[in-house]
Amino acid sequence: MKKMRAGIIGAGNISDIYLAAPSKFSNIEMAGIADLLSHKAKEKAELYSIPFYETPDDLLEDPTIDIIVNLTIPSAHAKINLAALDHGKHVYSEKPLATRYEDGKKIIEKATALNLRVGVAPDTILGAGIQTAVQLVNEGKIGKIVGAKAFMMGSGPESWHPNPAFFYETGAGPLFDMGPYYLSSLLVLLGPVDSVTGIAQTTYLERTIKSQERAGETFPVTTPTHVEGLMQFKSNVTASITATFDIHQSKLPFIEVYGSKGTIHVPDPNLFGGPVSYLAEGEAGWQEAPLVSGYIGNERGLGLSDMIESIQSDHQHYCHGELGLHVLELMEKLLESSVERTFKTLESNFSMRTLPEKV
Ligand SMILES: NC(=O)c1ccc[n+]([C@@H]2O[C@H](COP(=O)([O-])OP(=O)(O)OC[C@H]3O[C@@H](n4cnc5c(N)ncnc54)[C@H](O)[C@@H]3O)[C@@H](O)[C@H]2O)c1
Structure with missing residues (x-):
């Protein structure tokens, strides 16, 4: 299965489990990490030996990144999800999709118009x-x-x-x-x-x-x-x-x-x-x-991996934006x-x- 290159925005508490996901899911390549607080991203980048981006914008502007994994706090979800789509990237977001339904609708409408995928946690449903x-x-x-x-x-x-x-x-x-x-x-x-x-x-x-x-x-x-x-x-x-x-x-x-x-x-x-x-x-x-x-442990990343597989197989991914x-x-x-x-x-x-x- 072909790997896709994911870039994480948000280097907080939950980022470790996503950073470890490539060891379980062979189609995920963690291609970089950024955070509003650059020192947090730098620390995680060093720990997991992946590229560090000084700002979220630097990561968004990298044309080699296929998917943005949005691990920021809920109030930042809509802004980052929309920015990812605006930069031509698929997005997999921690929950909730946005904090307001109006913003959630904008995300789904934009993704549909641009033929990009939106994935939303939780992937425990898989x-x-x-x-x-x-x-x-x-x-x-x-x-x-x-x-x-x-x-x-x-x-x-x-x-x-x-x-x-x-x-x-x-x-x-x-x-x-x-x-x-x-x-x-x-x-x-x-x-x-x-x-x-x-x-x-x-x-x-x-x-x-x-x-x-x-x-x-x-x-x-x-x-x-x-x-x-x-x-x-x-x-x-x-x-x-x-x-x-x-x-x-x-x-x-x-x-x-x-x-x-x-x-x-x-x-x-x-x-x-x-x-x-x-x-x-x-x-x-x-x-x-x-x-x-067999998915019984802390398998966060499974939804992202399923989204990558679904993009490549051209079928609906399971943790999808309309559900979110x-x-x-x-x-x-x-x-x-x-x-x-x-x-x-x-x-x-x-x-x-x-x-x-x-x-
Ligand atoms: N912590 C958990 O166990 C857990 C479990 C499941 C899901 N989640 C979800 O994951 C998300 C993050 O949770 P967390 O516990 O890692 O939070 P956290 O506060 O530990 O980390 C969030 C990170 O996002 C960064 N950030 C905030 N706004 C930003 C912006 N506009 N641009 C770039 N970076 C920004 C912060 O600097 C911080 O490093 C939340 O949506 C939460 O619901 C958390």
């Missing part, structure tokens, strides 16, 4: 866990699908992230930051959403950093941190999501899918592996399903409905390519 659940749904293991529930329950990333303030700005919070894992999974399991409503609150107006050097520093919270959402899918299935950074602990499942003849217990959508268990009519108790693929846009519209409308006390209909749509049984 992992063995979610793909096994998708297969169980598609083969009718639990009968006709009735509904689903998703719970993203936590106390927030300030316990481990060195720079957690961005998680509490508009365009992040538990819904925009973690929601894409849960919502993308629900969407590949159940299809597009028709309408949404929600209730959201900001329980604590200030948070305190608990990790590493900056422990004890406080910062303001400017986005809802405790969110309840209700979704009606186009298939008439209903689902709910709770996304919170405000609770202490929970024993709720990550995601469950309910059918007329059984239930599927879906593993953590932030991870790639299982276990996936299900209870189905006619079978004795909960069963663990055999996983459909639908997730973005869903999250934005959920929060809007919370303020307006309304039920909102989505305008975006998407379809997924069916994967071969062994991903």
Whole structure:
């Protein structure tokens, strides 16, 4: 398989796993890295023995780079994604695609006009866990699908992230930051959403950093941190999501899918592996399903590799822009409905390519 040359913009916390991706995915060549803070990019470039670019613009202007991998903070996603396309490059972006649906639409429209690809995290939806659940749904293991529930329950990333303030700005919070894992999974399991409503609150107006050097520093919270959402899918299935950074602990499942003849217990959508268990009519108790693929570790880069393979095979890549846009519209409308006390209909749509049984 032919390699494509990827350049990373954003040399922060998550960049290491992407920088290590070429060792697992032979079609990715990491061709360089840049950051607003050039010393951060330089450090990573030295660590991984790849070229360093003084500024993001220098990297964007290099004609030998095929794909920009956007690992910046959410508020910079739209600008970098659009700049990548303007420079004639495909883009694979960390989630969310943008912080506003209007910007997300501009990204997809531009990519379509220029015949370039937009890929969006999370690629955990290609992992063995979610793909096994998708297969169980598609083969009718639990009968006709009735509904689903998703719970993203936590106390927030300030316990481990060195720079957690961005998680509490508009365009992040538990819904925009973690929601894409849960919502993308629900969407590949159940299809597009028709309408949404929600209730959201900001329980604590200030948070305190608990990790590493900056422990004890406080910062303001400017986005809802405790969110309840209700979704009606186009298939008439209903689902709910709770996304919170405000609770202490929970024993709720990550995601469950309910059918007329059984239930599927879906593993953590932030991870790639299982276990996936299900209870189905006619079978004795909960069963663990055999996983459909070998992607069970931290395989971030899988979505980028799939996008490269899809460009070369001229088929739709799995973690694609329309899916990311639908997730973005869903999250934005959920929060809007919370303020307006309304039920909102989505305008975006998407379809997924069916994967071969062994991903
Ligand atoms: N940290 C994780 O475990 C994790 C996991 C999955 C996804 N993500 C996602 O990855 C993205 C980055 O997260 P992170 O944890 O690495 O954040 P981070 O704050 O550690 O790193 C972000 C980097 O982007 C740079 N940056 C910001 N604005 C920029 C701009 N306009 N141009 C160029 N560089 C810019 C910053 O200087 C910083 O080095 C976020 O979208 C996050 O949701 C993070």
